[in-house]
Amino acid sequence: MTITENLTQDMKTAMKARDKEKLSTIRMARASLQNEAIKLGKDSLTEEEELTVLTREVKQRKDSLHEFKEAGREDLVEGLKREIEILQVYMPEQLSDEELKQVVQETIQEVGATSKSDMGKVMSAVMPKVKGKADGSKVNKLVLQQLS
Structure with a gap:
């Protein structure tokens, strides 16, 4: 439905x-x-x-x-x-912090990101994967943490 x-x-x-x-x-x-x-x-x-x-x-x-x-x-x-x-109620179930962290880490490895200057590449790759399942600002913070 x-x-x-x-x-x-x-x-x-x-x-x-x-x-x-x-x-x-x-x-x-x-x-x-x-x-x-x-x-x-x-x-x-x-x-x-x-x-x-x-x-x-x-x-x-x-x-x-x-x-x-x-x-x-x-x-x-x-x-x-x-x-x-x-x-x-109509949104998909939200990812837990651990699941989201795992997705971010995998994506960073996929795109070969090494520094904060690669943030745009990582965000553009992560967001379609977590669409509707995680808040963008939360994803942004995790990516920043991982790239620091």
């Missing part, structure tokens, strides 16, 4: 349960997926494209969460945390 199909099914369930928060989050995610399909000129997105859109949505919320915490807007923080939790 694709992400879009799962979202549609869960949207119906949320409507029946009158779960307004989950319903609005799912509608937002479906709208983002539809907008991306329109932008790409397609009827439907591939699994990878759907994952890219959802990853972007989660990242936007995490960034906003950080900003709201700094601004002391606790009223908005709780809502964003809930939205992130709802969206995470």
